[in-house]
Amino acid sequence: MGTSMGANRHERVPDFSGYPDLVVIYLGMKVRTLAGVRTLLGFGPRIATVGAERPDGLLHYENNIIFSLRPLHLGMRWYWRDIDSMVAWAKSEPHRIWWRDFLRDTRGVGIWHETYHMRGGMEAIYNAVPGAVGFSAFMPMQEARGSLATRHARHATSDLHDLPSGNAPETSVSR
Numbered sequence: 001m002g003t004s005m006g007a008n009r010h011e012r013v014p015d016f017s018g019y020p021d022l023v024v025i026y027l028g029m030k031v032r033t034l035a036g037v038r039t040l041l042g043f044g045p046r047i048a049t050v051g052a053e054r055p056d057g058l059l060h061y062e063n064n065i066i067f068s069l070r071p072l073h074l075g076m077r078w079y080w081r082d083i084d085s086m087v088a089w090a091k092s093e094p095h096r097i098w099w100r101d102f103l104r105d106t107r108g109v110g111i112w113h114e115t116y117h118m119r120g121g122m123e124a125i126y127n128a129v130p131g132a133v134g135f136s137a138f139m140p141m142q143e144a145r146g147s148l149a150t151r152h153a154r155h156a157t158s159d160l161h162d163l164p165s166g167n168a169p170e171t172s173v174s175r
Contacts, residue, residue: 019059021082022118028067028075029109032130036108037072047076050094057085071130083117102127
């Protein structure tokens with residue numbers, strides 16, 4: 001006797017209600033030169049240590065996401081309680097020093113991030129990244145202006161009227 005196709009399904013969905021200010025950030029490092037391999041490999045353990053130390057507001061992190069092997073392109077996804085926590089960490093040590101040093105010398109890699117705000121809005125920056133990745137693959141690009149904090153504040157709204165109140169499907173799916 002056969003079973004229905006959905007009998008073994010165990011789908012779960014998150015309850016976002018406790019995280020109205022959630023921010024998810026994807027970060028990537030794309031190797032541009034042979035020296036960039038060394039830069040990438042040297043950076044991995046340092047960022048892993050920061051995640052393991054759980055800076056205030058960091059809810060969860062996933063490192064070593066492989067975007068491609070050729071060219072070598074690795075990344076991470078970090079979940080923050082709110083934009084203020086994420087920006088505070090970005091302005092603190094060691095991140096502030098890493099970013100300053102990168103702007104002086106990219107050491108053969110390109111760095112990018114894309115940020116998604118639960119309250120709405122998105123923000124991204126691509127620095128010395130060869131080829132198109134993420135939003136830059138389909139959107140026109142322009143010169144970055146202002147600080148990271150200013151860009152986040154401009155794109156994150158406090159209007160929650162469009163957020164879903166639950167996670168139930170709007171229509172049933174027949175099988």
